Amino acid sequence: MSNQQLSTKEKIAKRVAKEFKDGDVVNLGIGMPTLVSNYIDPNISVFVQSENGVVGVSKASATEKSPNLVNAGGAPVGMIKGGVFIDSLTSFALIRGGHIDATVLGGLQVDQAGNLANWMVPGKMVPGMGGAMDLVAGTKKVIIAMEHVNKKGEAKILKECTLPLTAQGVVSMIITELAVFECANGQLTLTEISEDSHLEEIKAKTEATFVVSEKLHKHKGE
Amino acid sequence: MSNQQLSTKEKIAKRVAKEFKDGDVVNLGIGMPTLVSNYIDPNISVFVQSENGVVGVSKASATEKSPNLVNAGGAPVGMIKGGVFIDSLTSFALIRGGHIDATVLGGLQVDQAGNLANWMVPGKMVPGMGGAMDLVAGTKKVIIAMEHVNKKGEAKILKECTLPLTAQGVVSMIITELAVFECANGQLTLTEISEDSHLEEIKAKTEATFVVSEKLHKHKGE
C-alpha cells in the first residue's frame, strides 16, 4: 500500500514499525500505537507485552474469545504460542527494569530536552497516568508517535513543555507524519523527512530547536 | 513421656510446641527448633514454612525422597497435601511482611530489652546470618528456644547483650529448660518455672532484671 492511501495515523504507525528488530519485546500504548502491530515486518519476530499481564499478545482469534484475554486497553486479544501470563508486580518489574526494548506512546507535547507530556491537561478531566509514567521511566527506547501539530495547528514539539510532565528527559525518538527526530543528551536531531514534506515545513511546524542530521534522507515510505 | 526422660533440648522443644495454635504458620530454625515439630498437639493443624521456599513442610517420607525437597537446613523433608513451593522473594515477603505467626530460633544471648544475639561471635568463623535477621524482624511472635546458661555456666539472659546483635527489641518470648519469660515493652516477665527448678535458681542463672508474673505457675510438663 503506498503512503498516499494511508491515513496520517497509519503513516505514523507504519514508520514506527520499522524501528523494531527481530526478537524485540515492545509495549504499545492504547490508541494509535496499537496500529503499529499491523505494519511489523512479517519476517521478524516482535513480542508484544501488555502491562495488564500478557507477554506475547497477538491478534484476537475470531473463533476463540476469552473474556479474560484482553490488552491494557480492554480490547480482546490473542496470545502467541509461548506467551505467558504474569501479575502486575512482575509486569512492571519488566517495564521499569529495562526488560522491554521499546515502548510506543502518544504525546501531547515533547520538548527538546526529551521531556514528555501526555497524561493530563489542566482544567480537563484527569484520567490518570495508568502505566505511562513507568513505561517511559524504564523502557530502553521510548518512541513518541504523534501528529506533528495539534488540532489548532500549534506545534507539539517545543522548546519546553507547558503541560504537566509525564517524565523528564526520557524520549528517545519522535515519529510524526512529517518527520523523525532522535533525542539524546538533551538535543533533538532531525533524521528523516517524509516524502510529502520538506525541511521548511518541519521548521515552520516545530517550535523546538533541532539539529539536522548529516545523513538526513527522505523516507521512502514503504 | 515424662519430662524426666527427655533431654534438655527435648524439654525445651516440648514447651515451645505449646505456644502454637490451630492454624498457625511457623518457621522453625535449624537445630533444636526443628525438634519442636515432634511435640505439636496432633489435634491441631500447624503449618511449617521453610525459608528456602516450602510452605507446608512435613516429615520426610521414607519411600519417596526428592533431592529438591529439603528444608532450609538442607535436610530432606516431605510436604503436606495443600503445601506449595515459592521463590525466595515471596518467601521473605511472607516472613518480613508478618504472614508467619511464630518463629523459633536459638539464641546465644538475649537481653531485657528484647535484643537478640545469635549469629556471630567475634574472633570465630562468621557463618552469616542467613534468614535469621529477617525472621526476627518480621514474624509476629519471636520465640527464642535455648539452654538457660552457656557451656561455661554463664548467663545468656542478660541486662545487655555483649555479642553483635541479630536484631533490636524483637524477642517476644524466651523458653529454656528452666523457665519461660515474656518480653514486651522493654521488660522481661517470668511467667513459668519448670517443675525441676525454683525461683532462686532462675534468679541465680539470669543476669537480666525481670518481673515475676502474678500468675506464675510451675509448668507441669506434659
Place this chain on the structure above:
Amino acid sequence: MKVIKKEELSNLIKSNQTLMIGGFMSIGIPETIVNYLSEMPIQDLTIITNDTGVLKNPVDEQIGVGKLLLHKKVQKVIASHIGMNAETGRQMIAKEIEVELIPQGTLAERIHAGGAGLGGILTPTGLGTIVQEGKEVITVDGQEYLLEKPLQADVALIKAHKADTYGNLVYHQAARNFNPVMALAAKTVIVEVDELIELGELNPEEVITPFIVVDKILVKED
C-alpha cells in the same frame, strides 16, 4: 473453615475501612463481593485499586469499584486510572470523593512493600512530575529517586479462578493482575473464586498465592 457465604461479608467489612480491590478494568474483579458490598449499609470506604472500571449503560451493569461509587460507599479512591468511568471524575470535581492518582507500577510496588514488610521503595517513576509533590527525593549512587511508601489495607477483596479448601489460589489469564500482590497486603484477605476444588487437586508448583495469606473464600454467584 475458610469458605463463607456472602451474607457473612457484613461481619468482615465495615465503614471507614481501607479496602484493596483486585482487577484491571473489568477483568479479575471480585464481582459478587463488590455487588453485595454496594448494597450493605456502609460508607466512607477508602478504595485502593488499579482503576475505577468502565462506565456502562445501564448503570445496573456497572461492575467493580464503579458500583461502589454509584452507591456512594466511597470517600477516597487510590488508583492509577479513573478515565474510563466518568462518575469518578464527576464525584471528584464535586468534592464528594478524594482521588489520589499513582503510577501503575508504583502502585504495584507500594502494595508489594506493604505486604512484604518494607518501609518503602525508591523509584525513578514520577520524578520531575506532579507525582513528586510532597515526596522525599533520595539520591542513590548519583541517581535521584522518589521515596514511595507502602500501602496496606484492612481488607483485600480479590478474585481468583480456583481455590482449594486451604485457600491456595490460581488465576485465569489477564485476570491475575493486581490480585496476587494485594493478597499479601491486607489484614483480612477475602477471595472470590470461580471454582472451589479439593485439597491436593492443585499442582504445588503452579499455585500463585499460597494459602497462608487467604482468610476467607467465597464462590462466585452467577
Place this chain on the structure above:
Amino acid sequence: MKVIKKEELSNLIKSNQTLMIGGFMSIGIPETIVNYLSEMPIQDLTIITNDTGVLKNPVDEQIGVGKLLLHKKVQKVIASHIGMNAETGRQMIAKEIEVELIPQGTLAERIHAGGAGLGGILTPTGLGTIVQEGKEVITVDGQEYLLEKPLQADVALIKAHKADTYGNLVYHQAARNFNPVMALAAKTVIVEVDELIELGELNPEEVITPFIVVDKILVKED
C-alpha cells in the same frame, strides 16, 4: 536460537565480571555451567549468591560456588551464609577473597530492586546491627529503616527444571529459590535446565520466568 553448548560459555563470561548464581545450599544450582566455569581461564569474579554451598569430601564433588572458590576464580562473595563451606571462611581470613554478608530477605529484595529498576528498598532487617554500618537510615512515618541498594550482575547463571525453546521456565520444588528473582537482574541470563521442551508444551499460567528475560539455554549434562 537461545540454546547453547557449554563451550560457548567462554564467549559469555569474562574475568572481573559480577555473576549471580542461583541455588540454596546444594539445591537449584546450575552445576554444569559452574563446573565448566571452574575450568575456564578466568579470575577475579564477584559472585552474588545465597550461600557458598556445603563443603564435601572429596573436594571433586564440590558443587556450586564452592567449586569456583576452590579453583580460585573469585575475588568477592556477596551472600547470606558461608558457614557450611569452611573454604570460604579460610579464604576470607587469609584475605584471598572479600566477603559481604547480607540478610537473606534483604538479598532477595535487593536483587528484585536491581531487576525491577528500583533505586533501593527500605527494610527493618538489620537495624541496630553491624548490617547497618555505612548505610543510610531513613524514617518513614516514625519507623526507622535501612536503605538497601539494588544488586545487578553482568551475568546470571540460573537453574530451572524445564525450558521451552523461547526460554520460558518452570522450576522443581525447593530448587526454585533465588533463580526467578535473579533472572531479571542481569544483563545476560543463562539458564541450565534438566529438560528442553517444545514451544507450547508449557501451560502459560504456570510459567514462573517469562522468556523475554532469558538469553541462553544450556541443557544439563549428567
